[in-house]
Amino acid sequence: MKRLAILTILLLVVAVTATAQTQSGPAVPIKIGAICDFAGPCFMYCEASMEGLRIAVEEINAAGGILGRKLEVATRDTEMKVDVAVRELKDLILREKVNFLIGPCSSGTGLAMQVVHSEYKTLRISAIANTEGMTVDKFSPYFVQVVPNTYMEATANTRYLHKKYPKAKKFCTIGPDYEFGRREEAAFEEEIKRLVPDAEILYQAWPKPGEKDFTSFITAIMAKKPDAVHGSLFGGDLVAFTKQAAPYGFFEKFPFIALYDLPVLMSLGVDAPDGVMGFGRGCFFMDPNPKMMAFAEKFKTVKGAYPDAWAVQTYDAVYLLKAGIEKAKTVETDAVVKALEGLSIEGLRGKFFIRPLDHMGSVPCYQGVIAKDPAYPFKVWKEISRIPGEEVMRPEAGVREIWQKTGVVR
Amino acid sequence: MSLDVLFNQFMSGIARGALLFLVASGLSLTFGVLRVLNFAHGSLYMLGAFLSYSIWKHLLIPVVGFYVATIIAALLIAAIGLVIELFLLRRLYSRGWPEQLLATYAVVLIITDAVKWGWGGEFLSIPRPKPFTGAVLLFDFPFPSYNFFIILLGLGLVVFLWWLVYRTRLGDIIRAAAHDREMVSALGIPIPWLFTWIFVLGSLIAGLSGAVSAPYGAIALGMDIDIIIECFAVVVIGGMGSLPGTLLGSFIVGQVYAFGIMIKPELALANIFIVMAVVLIIRPWGIFGKPER
Numbered sequence: 001m002k003r004l005a006i007l008t009i010l011l012l013v014v015a016v017t018a019t020a021q022t023q024s025g026p027a028v029p030i031k032i033g034a035i036c037d038f039a040g041p042c043f044m045y046c047e048a049s050m051e052g053l054r055i056a057v058e059e060i061n062a063a064g065g066i067l068g069r070k071l072e073v074a075t076r077d078t079e080m081k082v083d084v085a086v087r088e089l090k091d092l093i094l095r096e097k098v099n100f101l102i103g104p105c106s107s108g109t110g111l112a113m114q115v116v117h118s119e120y121k122t123l124r125i126s127a128i129a130n131t132e133g134m135t136v137d138k139f140s141p142y143f144v145q146v147v148p149n150t151y152m153e154a155t156a157n158t159r160y161l162h163k164k165y166p167k168a169k170k171f172c173t174i175g176p177d178y179e180f181g182r183r184e185e186a187a188f189e190e191e192i193k194r195l196v197p198d199a200e201i202l203y204q205a206w207p208k209p210g211e212k213d214f215t216s217f218i219t220a221i222m223a224k225k226p227d228a229v230h231g232s233l234f235g236g237d238l239v240a241f242t243k244q245a246a247p248y249g250f251f252e253k254f255p256f257i258a259l260y261d262l263p264v265l266m267s268l269g270v271d272a273p274d275g276v277m278g279f280g281r282g283c284f285f286m287d288p289n290p291k292m293m294a295f296a297e298k299f300k301t302v303k304g305a306y307p308d309a310w311a312v313q314t315y316d317a318v319y320l321l322k323a324g325i326e327k328a329k330t331v332e333t334d335a336v337v338k339a340l341e342g343l344s345i346e347g348l349r350g351k352f353f354i355r356p357l358d359h360m361g362s363v364p365c366y367q368g369v370i371a372k373d374p375a376y377p378f379k380v381w382k383e384i385s386r387i388p389g390e391e392v393m394r395p396e397a398g399v400r401e402i403w404q405k406t407g408v409v410r
Numbered sequence: 411m412s413l414d415v416l417f418n419q420f421m422s423g424i425a426r427g428a429l430l431f432l433v434a435s436g437l438s439l440t441f442g443v444l445r446v447l448n449f450a451h452g453s454l455y456m457l458g459a460f461l462s463y464s465i466w467k468h469l470l471i472p473v474v475g476f477y478v479a480t481i482i483a484a485l486l487i488a489a490i491g492l493v494i495e496l497f498l499l500r501r502l503y504s505r506g507w508p509e510q511l512l513a514t515y516a517v518v519l520i521i522t523d524a525v526k527w528g529w530g531g532e533f534l535s536i537p538r539p540k541p542f543t544g545a546v547l548l549f550d551f552p553f554p555s556y557n558f559f560i561i562l563l564g565l566g567l568v569v570f571l572w573w574l575v576y577r578t579r580l581g582d583i584i585r586a587a588a589h590d591r592e593m594v595s596a597l598g599i600p601i602p603w604l605f606t607w608i609f610v611l612g613s614l615i616a617g618l619s620g621a622v623s624a625p626y627g628a629i630a631l632g633m634d635i636d637i638i639i640e641c642f643a644v645v646v647i648g649g650m651g652s653l654p655g656t657l658l659g660s661f662i663v664g665q666v667y668a669f670g671i672m673i674k675p676e677l678a679l680a681n682i683f684i685v686m687a688v689v690l691i692i693r694p695w696g697i698f699g700k701p702e703r
Contacts, residue, residue, distance in 0.1 A: 040632040043531030177676075206675050210636045212627045213429060215422040215557070216668040216678075223415040223672070236533035240627030243535065247545035247554035267535045267628065 029072035030065070030331055032057070032321070033098035035089060035113070036128075037080035041209070041235045042105035044263065045128055045310045050075060051303055052127075052311030053102065055295070056318035066325050071318075074098055078109045085109035086116050093120045099331045100125070102317050105310075107131035107179045111138065118142045123333050125321060127314040130281075131179050132187075135360045136399055139408045141337055144354060146317050146347075146361040147281055150180060151394050154187035154232070156365035156387040157257055157279040161228060162195045163385075164277065165255045168227035170200045174217060174241070174258075175232035177206035184232035192230075202226050207237065214241045218248055231258035239267050251276050260370055262308040265379050272370050272379040279367045281309035282349040285380040286366040292348045313363075316347035320354070320361075352389060357396050357410070362389030418551050419668050425557040427664025428564040429623060434641040434656050435567055436615030442651025443588050443608045446499060446510050450517035452638030454613050457521055458487045458620025459629040463534045466624075476539035480621035484614050491613020495606045503605070518634065525631060533630035542625075556626060563622060564660075567615070571653055584608065588651060643686045649699025658697060 034053055036046035057071045065071060074096045078085035085104065092098045093116075101117055101124035104110050110129035117124050118140040126134060130147040148156070162168070173188060175181030185204060192199045202224040205217040218241075221229060233241050238258055245251065251273040260278025262285070280286055284296040284306060295315060299307035320340070325331055328339035344353030352362045368381025403410065437451045462476075462483035469475045494517060502510050525531075537543075542559045545552035575581040587594045587604055595601045623633075640663065645651075648659025663682050670678035695701045 038526075038531075041533070041630065043526060043631055044533070047531065204675065205671065206678075208679055210630075210632050212623065212633060212636060213426045214627075215425050215554075216419060216671045217675075219415075219418045219422045219668075220672045220675070223418065236628035236630035236633075239533055239535050239630075243538065243625070243627065244554065247538075247543075247556070248552050249545070263532065267533050269535065269537065271535065271537050 027069070029070040030067075030100075030325070031072045031074060031096065031098040032318070033074050033076065033089075033092035033096060033101045033103075035076045035078060035085070035092060035101060035103035037085075037105045037109055038077040039080040041237075042080055042128075045105045045308075046103075048303075048308055048310040049103075049105070049128055049314040051299065052307065052314035053318055055298060055302070055311075056315045060318070060322060066322050067329065067331075069331075078104055078106075080106050080109060082109055082112040085113050089113050089116050090120075093117065093122050098122070099333075100321055100336075102127060102314065102321075104129055107133065110134055111179070114138060114140055114143055121333055123337055125317040127317040128310050132183055132394070133179065135358045136394065136402050137406045137408075139358055139403065139410065141359070141410075142333070144320070144337075144340055144359045144361070146320060146352075146363055147313050148363050148365045148389060148392070149360060150183035151187045152360075152363075152389060152392040153279065153281070153365050154184040155191045155392040157277075157367050158188050158191040158195070158230065159387065159392075160279070160367035160385055161230060161255070161257050161277065162192065165228050168255065169196055169198060170202050170225075170227045171230055172203045172205070172221045172224055172226040173201065173230045173232075174205040174207065174221065176209040176211075176234075176237060178209055181206070181209075181232045185230070188230045188232075207233075209237065211237055212240055214244045217241075218245045218250060222248060222250065222253070226254060228255040229257075231256060234259035234261070235264065236267075238264050242268060242273060243271055246271065246273060257367070260381075262306060262378075265370070269378060274370055274372070274379070276370050277367060278370055278381060279365065282312055282364060282366055283307060283309045285373070285376070286368065286384060287349055287364075287386060289348075289350065291346075295348050312348045316345075316349065316352075316363075319347060320345055350386075350388075355393065355396075358399050360389075360393060362393060364388050365392060414549055414551055417549065418553075419672050420665065421548065421553055421557075423664040423666075423668030424561060424661075425554075425664070426667060427660040427662075428557070428561040429619070429626065430637075430640060430644055430663055431564045431657060431660035432560070432567060432619035432622070433616065433637055434644040434660060435571060435653070436612040436619070437638075437641050438645045438648075438651055438653070438656040439571065439615070440609055440612035441645065443584055444499070444503070444605050446503070447507070447514070448609075448612065449511060449514035449638065450494070450521065451612065451616050452634035452636075452641065453518045453521035454487050454491065454616035455620035455623070455637055456629075456631075456634035457490070457525065458483050458617035459624045459633065460525055460529050460534070460620075461486055461617070462621035462624050463536055463629050464529075466536055473540050476536060476625065480618065483621040484618040487617025487620070488610050488614035491610045491616075492606065494613070495609040499609065500602065500605070522631065522634065531631050533628045534624075535628055536624045538625045560622060560626065568653070568657060575653060640682070643682050646686050646696055647689045649696025652696065652698040652700075655696055655698030 061070050076088040105128040107129045123142050125144045130149050132149040132151045135145045173185045175185045257277035261280035323345045324336045324340040328335040341356035365387045368384040371382040373380045462479045466479035538556045542556040545554050644659035648655030666681050670681040
């Protein structure tokens with residue numbers, strides 16, 4: 001009896017695996033694991049990102065899919081915790097058997113996941129998290145970046161700041177005290193010392209992410225009397241900072257640049273300070289090309305609000321993946337990785353390519369000056385600058401130099 | 411370093427301390443009487459901020475809209491506090507600390523998800539209300555007038571709580587209950603109801619402080635945990651359940667932070683917890699607190 005039972009189970013297992021194998025024909029969908037941090041400051045970015053993903057997937061499926069196969073999405077939440085991120089990632093790879101991964105928002109969970117999916121040889125494209133640590137320090141062939149990394153972003157906005165205020169020599173910085181802020185300000189320091197050899201950093205403020213009261217930071221910066229202030233504050237922190245700095249006359253006294261993107265401008269409303277410099281990663285008012293505007297309209301009809309860069313980048317990530325698979329003519333990871341190297345596509349932010357050396361996308365960085373625009377119920381930018389990724393990517397020699405220190409062999 | 415720079419830094423610390431005091435006073439009051447460490451106090455503060463935004467947005471009354479929204483939001487939070495006390499906390503007074511902490515932490519998670527569901531996790535902002543939009547000059551240096559509003563509100567709350575606790579019959583009962591709950595109960599005073607109203611008052615303060623914090627900074631997910639941790643530092647330093655202690659604790663935390671930022675910004679936050687650790691070692695019950703019997 002017992003033997004019969006074992007035999008039946010064995011037969012069943014064989015039957016199931018057999019059907020699973022025969023299923024891998026053209027009818028099987030290509031599965032994307034979307035993993036994001038639906039918590040804290042990342043919550044709304046992830047929501048927007050998933051909507052961008054959904055729109056891209058629907059468009060592709062309506063046009064017949066990729067290699068005749070439809071796209072399917074499995075979504076997971078990391079709760080912005082490293083341990084949860086790793087657990088959910090493993091679940092996507094092992095149980096859901098996803099072909100590719102897109103996400104997350106936090107540089108922290110992103111770095112933790114990189115080790116794991118690289119071990120399982122699964123490709124991940126990052127559409128929000130942008131620490132240079134992911135492409136440079138801890139390079140993995142199974143990782144591709146379509147957001148300007150911290151180095152590119154800070155290098156670009158430092159050039160913009162310098163162009164606007166060429167005489168500024170004494171600077172203060174203010175950035176959130178974690179991976180992202182630290183890297184942005186380090187890149188600022190590197191670039192400003194290249195542009196202005198006798199530049200001086202008088203003071204660096206490191207408020208914790210989620211700081212509610214910046215008053216003491218503001219008075220400390222003002223006491224130093226800098227020529228300009230470089231910031232990498234973003235989101236709710238930047239909203240709080242802006243409201244608290246305004247009564248001090250901070251924005252009249254010091255040229256200031258920070259991540260004044262769409263959600264911040266919308267949240268600030270009339271409190272958004274005219275004439276202050278902002279940087280961002282590309283949305284409709286930063287790059288109003290026809291493709292971008294069509295996407296913005298589509299997004300607006302579904303979500304009832306304008307899309308920010310998070311949705312744009314995720315949309316581009318899906319199309320990049322499509323181009324990679326089509327070039328490789330298979331969904332096999334190593335072949336797709338190979339196909340992506342050097343591949344260039346026409347995204348919502350214009351044309352960009354994936355640099356073969358470090359898998360960094362040559363995506364553009366945007367800067368501008370906050371101003372009213374009668375076309376929108378919130379403030380946007382004027383004097384917009386679009387710096388192509390090629391101009392601000394860390395030179396390949398520089399990447400190799402870091403690799404020598406971090407032990408990456410390539 | 412010139413004197414005006416030091417003065418400005420001092421004032422920025424006062425402003426920070428004032429907001430902390432607003433929130434921490436409710437936490438301390440609840441703890442002093444109920445002996446329950448309400449982890450969800452910060453969540454009620456956050457919910458107060460989100461509610462005040464929605465009410466303000468809905469009312470669209472110029473000038474006074476914000477103040478009306480603040481009062482309504484505070485009252486709504488008080489009502490939510492009533493529900494929490496009647497259906498959850500009341501059943502937990504006789505249980506140990508771990509259970510109470512777990513239960514209030516459950517409320518934290520519920521409110522976080524409710525906010526995500528209701529407001530979608532966006533960060534929001536209310537412009538500063540009139541007449542507190544600008545700044546006043548203190549020794550030729552601007553100081554935001556809304557900060558004065560918060561400081562005045564904090565002082566008002568000190569006076570009110572002091573009057574309530576030390577100058578009313580209810581205050582006598584509150585102090586007696588904090589001292590010996592069985593004895594007060596034996597005298598025929600309905601302790602459960604006293605507890606309910608104290609918790610409602612604590613919640614009202616949480617809602618009020620959340621609402622007035624809205625024009626000051628950003629209304630965002632995560633503001634609950636952020637504030638509750640600093641409030642714990644305040645009440646631990648000043649003494650759990652002590653009103654003067656909370657006031658002194660807020661002042662110390664505000665100043666340590668303000669000058670920490672100026673001298674060594676990397677350690678600004680650590681300094682607060684170093685002070686807290688020192689207090690815990692020398693006087694585990696806080697500067698103005700009383701040792702547990």
